[in-house]
Structure formats: structure tokens, C-alpha cells
Amino acid sequence: xxxxxxxxxxxxxxxxxxxxxxxxxxxxxxxxxxxxxxxxxxxxxxxxxxxxxxxxxxxxxxxxxxxxxxxxxxxxxxxxxxxxxxxxxxxxxxxxxxxxxxxxxxxxxxxxxxxxxxxxxxxxxxxxxxxxxxxxxxxxxxxxxxxxxxxxxxxxxxxxxxxxxxxxxxxxxxxxxxxxxxxxxxxxxxxxxxxxxxxxxxxxxxxxxxxxxxxxxxxxxxxxxxxxxxxxxxxxxxxxxxxxxxxxxxxxxxxxxxxxxxxxxxxxxxxxxxxxxxxxxxxxxxxx
Ligand SMILES: [Fe+2]
Numbered sequence: 001x002x003x004x005x006x007x008x009x010x011x012x013x014x015x016x017x018x019x020x021x022x023x024x025x026x027x028x029x030x031x032x033x034x035x036x037x038x039x040x041x042x043x044x045x046x047x048x049x050x051x052x053x054x055x056x057x058x059x060x061x062x063x064x065x066x067x068x069x070x071x072x073x074x075x076x077x078x079x080x081x082x083x084x085x086x087x088x089x090x091x092x093x094x095x096x097x098x099x100x101x102x103x104x105x106x107x108x109x110x111x112x113x114x115x116x117x118x119x120x121x122x123x124x125x126x127x128x129x130x131x132x133x134x135x136x137x138x139x140x141x142x143x144x145x146x147x148x149x150x151x152x153x154x155x156x157x158x159x160x161x162x163x164x165x166x167x168x169x170x171x172x173x174x175x176x177x178x179x180x181x182x183x184x185x186x187x188x189x190x191x192x193x194x195x196x197x198x199x200x201x202x203x204x205x206x207x208x209x210x211x212x213x214x215x216x217x218x219x220x221x222x223x224x225x226x227x228x229x230x231x232x233x234x235x236x237x238x239x240x241x242x243x244x245x246x247x248x249x250x251x252x253x254x255x256x257x258x259x260x261x262x263x264x265x266x267x268x269x270x271x272x273x274x275x276x277x278x279x280x281x282x283x284x285x286x287x288x
Contacts (some may be wrong), residue, residue, distance in 0.1 A: 071282055
């Protein structure tokens, strides 16, 4: 699981993320040795950063196929240029709004088969701010206090796509981005899905804490107040700085993350500046 001849892998923090040098990912065939090395690096570090990637949208899609089959995510309107790509955009004049991903979460954990992971490629970045933070949930599970481990292990956690549903939809006057268009009001998003926490990280068999501050609303078999207390403590542990890597974006950066073993957070501190990234997603499996 090491470097290939041309590729260098350098850890970016103690528990999560590595920078990859010496690869032009847009030109890789999924069966090439470098592709296998990238997959192994992802499974080991959960987040990969590649700098100076001279991609286009077709290249971003080819890069996605290195990790899994391309997935069109629900509830978010795709980029006008390509139905397989989401444009993560905030315009210069969009102020005081909630941004896409502006709270700790993993993506779409309320689906029967949450996405395997995503790629995010930076095209235009603000002069400061707009960082993305990832938190490793394998390290979080391994060091979870025993009382919380006992409270969660063997139980399933209840996930709900509330922001996209009817019953718990956000207030209609909530100020959100006009540049990322979300579909709301789908009754199917109100159907709770139960997933185990921890879940097994399929590539390595390790256990990962699998709670989601946006989408988890309870624990199977526990009264609401007791579950809320356990989840609150689990969220606080899951996002401790020791498990995090915070990325300061430059144009041309490509981030690749495994959605099955990380949480992420889009820091919204750059009002007055335009920020544009393109995003793809690959399919995952039902958590076990
Ligand atoms: Fe996200």
C-alpha cells in the first residue's frame, strides 16, 4: 500500500488526510497501478488532497470512476453544464445565508445506501476563508468513551432527511444560497432509515462512528431525551480537533473523501467573495 514510482503520499494530520503528489488524476485509467495506489491511500487516510489538478468536468468524472460508480445525488440540482456534477457556488453578493454543507455531517446518511464518497475540485476560491474540515470517524470510534460505546454498540441510529422532507422542513423564509438549488418537500425524505453505529468500513473492516449532526434524530429503542443526550455527546466527540484536517483551498486543488468514515463541514466565513467548486459523488452501500 505504498507509493508507486511516481506517486508520493504525505500525511496531513495525525488521524486523517494525506496529500498526494505526482499524479494527474484526470488522465488515469481506473485499472492503472496509480489508481489502485490512490484507492489504497484513500482507504488508509480517508481524505486525499491533490494540488494543481488541471481538470475539466469530463476529467473530474473520470477521476471519480477511480473510486466507484458515479452517482447522481438526490435533492440538489445538478450543474447546468452536466447532470453528473454539482456546482458548489456562493456568489460575491450572497451574504448572511446558510451555505451548502455548513454544519457537521456526512452526505445523505438518511438514504438506504448513503454515497461512498465525493470529489471536490476548486476553481475559484476566496482570498481567505471558505475552508473545508473533515473529521475521521474511525479514530473517533476507537477513542469513544466506554459509556458512549456501550450506549451505541449493537443499536441502530435513526436518520431522517428532514431538510428535504415535508414534516420537518425548514421555515420557508430561511435564507439559503440561490446558487445551490435544493429540492425540498419530498415526503420520502421523512421516512426514517435505521443504520448501525458503529458501521464497518468496508475496505478495511475497521469500525467507524456513524452519527450525523444534521440527519440523525434518535436511537432505536431509546426514549427521545435519552437518545438526544447520547447523540449530543457523540457529536461532540466525533468532531474533536484531534480527528480533523482543515483544508485551506487554492484553485486547482482536488479533495477526495470517503463519506463512510468521515464527517465534513464547509466553513462559511467569506461573505463578499465568490467561491466555486465542482463536485461529484460515487455510490456506496447499505451500512453494516
Ligand atoms: Fe456535504
